[in-house]
Amino acid sequence: MSAKANHSPHRLSEKAFFESSGSALKDPKLRRNFKRAMNGLMEKRRDIFPDASELEETRGRAGGIRRKTLAYFPELLEKLEANCESNGIRVHWAETTEQANQIVLEIARSTNTRLAVKGKSMVSEEMHLNAFLEKHDIEAIESDLGEYIIQVVNELPSHIIMPAIHKNLEEISQLFQEKVDPNRSSESAEEMTATARLILRQKFHDADMGISGVNFAVAETGTLCLVENEGNGRFSTTLPKVHVAVMGIEKVVESLQDLPPLLKMLTRSATGQPITTYFNMISGPRREGELDGPEEVHLVLLDHGRSKIYEDELLRETLLCIRCGACMNHCPVYTRIGGHAYNAVYPGPIGKILTPQIEGIESVGYLANASSLCGACVEVCPVKIPITDILLRLRRNRVRKKNARHWTDLNGGKSLMELMTWKGWKQVLSQPSLYRTQASLLSRIGNLLPAQIPVLRQWARSRSLPRFSKKPLHRLVEEAGIDHE
Amino acid sequence: MKPSCSFPEKPEAVYYFGTCLADLLYADAGMAGIRLLQREGVRVIYPRGQSCCGQPAFNSGFQDEAREVAAQQIVQFPKNLPIVIPSGSCGAMMTRHYEELFQGHPLHEKAQSFSARIFELSEFLVNVLNVKLEDRGDPVKVTWHSSCHAKREYGLGDEAKQLLRQLKNVELVELERENECCGFGGTFSVKFPAISGVMAQDKSADVMQTGADLLLSTDCGCLMNINGALEKQKSQVQSQHFASFIWNRTHVS
Numbered sequence: 001m002s003a004k005a006n007h008s009p010h011r012l013s014e015k016a017f018f019e020s021s022g023s024a025l026k027d028p029k030l031r032r033n034f035k036r037a038m039n040g041l042m043e044k045r046r047d048i049f050p051d052a053s054e055l056e057e058t059r060g061r062a063g064g065i066r067r068k069t070l071a072y073f074p075e076l077l078e079k080l081e082a083n084c085e086s087n088g089i090r091v092h093w094a095e096t097t098e099q100a101n102q103i104v105l106e107i108a109r110s111t112n113t114r115l116a117v118k119g120k121s122m123v124s125e126e127m128h129l130n131a132f133l134e135k136h137d138i139e140a141i142e143s144d145l146g147e148y149i150i151q152v153v154n155e156l157p158s159h160i161i162m163p164a165i166h167k168n169l170e171e172i173s174q175l176f177q178e179k180v181d182p183n184r185s186s187e188s189a190e191e192m193t194a195t196a197r198l199i200l201r202q203k204f205h206d207a208d209m210g211i212s213g214v215n216f217a218v219a220e221t222g223t224l225c226l227v228e229n230e231g232n233g234r235f236s237t238t239l240p241k242v243h244v245a246v247m248g249i250e251k252v253v254e255s256l257q258d259l260p261p262l263l264k265m266l267t268r269s270a271t272g273q274p275i276t277t278y279f280n281m282i283s284g285p286r287r288e289g290e291l292d293g294p295e296e297v298h299l300v301l302l303d304h305g306r307s308k309i310y311e312d313e314l315l316r317e318t319l320l321c322i323r324c325g326a327c328m329n330h331c332p333v334y335t336r337i338g339g340h341a342y343n344a345v346y347p348g349p350i351g352k353i354l355t356p357q358i359e360g361i362e363s364v365g366y367l368a369n370a371s372s373l374c375g376a377c378v379e380v381c382p383v384k385i386p387i388t389d390i391l392l393r394l395r396r397n398r399v400r401k402k403n404a405r406h407w408t409d410l411n412g413g414k415s416l417m418e419l420m421t422w423k424g425w426k427q428v429l430s431q432p433s434l435y436r437t438q439a440s441l442l443s444r445i446g447n448l449l450p451a452q453i454p455v456l457r458q459w460a461r462s463r464s465l466p467r468f469s470k471k472p473l474h475r476l477v478e479e480a481g482i483d484h485e
Numbered sequence: 486m487k488p489s490c491s492f493p494e495k496p497e498a499v500y501y502f503g504t505c506l507a508d509l510l511y512a513d514a515g516m517a518g519i520r521l522l523q524r525e526g527v528r529v530i531y532p533r534g535q536s537c538c539g540q541p542a543f544n545s546g547f548q549d550e551a552r553e554v555a556a557q558q559i560v561q562f563p564k565n566l567p568i569v570i571p572s573g574s575c576g577a578m579m580t581r582h583y584e585e586l587f588q589g590h591p592l593h594e595k596a597q598s599f600s601a602r603i604f605e606l607s608e609f610l611v612n613v614l615n616v617k618l619e620d621r622g623d624p625v626k627v628t629w630h631s632s633c634h635a636k637r638e639y640g641l642g643d644e645a646k647q648l649l650r651q652l653k654n655v656e657l658v659e660l661e662r663e664n665e666c667c668g669f670g671g672t673f674s675v676k677f678p679a680i681s682g683v684m685a686q687d688k689s690a691d692v693m694q695t696g697a698d699l700l701l702s703t704d705c706g707c708l709m710n711i712n713g714a715l716e717k718q719k720s721q722v723q724s725q726h727f728a729s730f731i732w733n734r735t736h737v738s
Binding site: 435 | 498501503505507508509510511512513515516519528529530531532533534535536537539541542543544545546547548550553554556557582633634637638664665666668669670671672673674675676677678679680681682683684685686687709710712713714716717
């Protein structure tokens with residue numbers, strides 16, 4: 001197969017979001033795939049949490065552990081570094097994704113790496129590591145089946161847990177025949193998995209380096225934990241002579257005791273599994289007398305805006321996330337437009353709060369607006385991240401940022417229009433007599449407004465226009481002689 | 486659902502906050518809420534200077550504008566009386582966000598008292614007034630959409646459904662994905678009309694699937710949105726605010 005890295009440019013702009021979400025909405029197959037998959041995932045989660053009060057308690061406990069971690073964040077990171085180092089894990093700090101990539105490249109060069117196998121890692125997606133390595137003539141092969149599938153067709157993950165969830169079995173079967181194994185038409189998932197396994201076994205064997213993410217890093221013991229279902233994570237971290245783990249700094253936890261509640265919430269919230277097939281606890285390179293394991297283990301700790309997020313008490317709750325993906329599974333917007341429409345590494349609700357904070361509120365703040373604030377994500381978040389409150393804060397920060405600059409500079413005249421709308425709204429709604437006059441006027445002529453007015457036209461594409469009451473309530477109240485004080 | 490201790494004894498009088506959407510689009514629902522309260526022997530006071538809770542601007546990030554409009558509401562309701570609202574969404578804005586909105590503001594204390602006195606209509610009818618309904622209407626099949634803000638932000642329980650279940654000629658059929666957002670989301674429906682529109686269509690399809698004659702809910706925003714999608718698809722299913730529905734079926738004309 002051709003192992004091309006993801007070249008898709010990240011077009012993080014409001015216009016691009018409108019285009020990509022618009023075309024996703026017009027793609028019935030895509031919508032069917034997502035709807036079916038998300039319905040299945042919601043059902044699995046519901047089934048594994050039959051007791052609402054127990055769920056509440058465990059969410060509280062898991063959230064409490066994550067909040068405690070953030071309370072001692074800098075100290076825990078230092079402790080993690082010290083204990084990893086004493087376990088023989090070499091720790092590298094990267095403030096930016098460029099620095100993180102450079103660190104991985106230097107390790108690759110010092111170990112003569114030509115081929116790297118990768119376990120699933122969202123942080124490596126954040127770094128666009130595959131493309132970077134490819135540019136430097138190092139092949140990076142995704143070994144998670146879902147990641148493997150999308151790497152074959154040069155796409156980005158559409159979900160943080162199930163990267164190829166936008167494709168159905170038929171589509172995957174077709175691409176296997178076209179790109180992976182032209183000699184065989186595999187129709188069953190088992191056959192295709194077997195084909196991928198054959199190819200990947202050889203890659204695991206040949207690879208000079210294994211790259212993985214980290215789900216939890218235990219500060220007190222210097223242990224890197226990796227949650228996975230396919231065994232590819234274990235292969236990637238044990239077979240090649242070098243293992244490089246990349247991790248966002250927020251994944252640190254204090255002690256081993258913190259793991260069970262977090263692990264329980266992660267697998268149950270993500271896929272409805274009581275436990276994953278593999279849970280790896282990596283505590284250093286191969287020691288003398290041990291039969292397997294890598295000769296070198298490196299941990300790259302990536303900041304990429306996280307310490308900035310940490311500065312604000314509310315926004316820091318973004319860092320509680322354990323990347324289970326339940327927020328996207330339950331999001332009515334994500335379910336309809338799919339993960340690719342966001343044009344971002346992290347789609348769905350968590351992406352809407354994380355991406356603007358990492359990439360900049362001025363340029364990506366529109367993502368925080370792309371929510372009906374329904375709160376389905378907040379309801380299922382295993383660590384109780386107040387996603388809607390954070391969305392509101394980001395919306396406010398965006399407006400403030402704009403106020404600080406010239407409104408007309410941004411987004412053509414659209415922003416100015418929005419500002420004027422709210423100024424006008426405030427003028428009317430904060431003056432009772434003015435409001436009542438306007439309301440009476442609307443009740444008389446509101447229903448005559450033509451559906452061609454831009455705001456109404458958009459609404460009217462899928463809905464009839466709202467109808468104004470013949471008389472506003474405050475008039476009915478007066479006529480009925482309801483007390484006013 | 487709120488613990489029962491958070492509800493007061495039956496008061497002699499209550500304030501009524503009609504909401505801007507009911508004022509402009511669902512005046513009958515606003516009026517029905519008032520009538521339902523009055524029938525229980527409660528004096529209803531409707532301060533004339535009220536307009537909007539400020540949520541549209543607040544949710545769009547325009548906090549200063551939201552605060553000015555919200556401040557105008559707070560001063561309209563000075564007496565220590567419950568404030569009843571026929572909307573869980575406005576209720577959520579007033580109970581959950583005024584505290585932060587008026588932090589350090591001269592009205593802060595008044596805002597706190599205001600927020601603490603807010604009650605959504607159905608929970609007030611059930612938990613404070615212990616309303617008993619006698620159905621005078623024809624047999625009808627209805628279904629229920631749960632407003633996201635009412636349920637998840639305000640924390641409203643199933644009081645409105647409890648009221649519907651008191652009506653002997655009303656068959657309440659469950660709506661699949663009852664708790665899924667209808668796509669309104671205030672300015673979301675204007676800023677992202679295509680996504681919002683698809684959500685509304687999906688919701689209306691679920692509504693039609695139930696075979697109900699009528700869709701009911703606590704919130705005018707959801708009703709306006711879902712009703713728009715139902716009409717666009719030329720559906721026979723009507724929609725109504727639960728207060729109108731209950732009042733129309735139970736009052737003696």
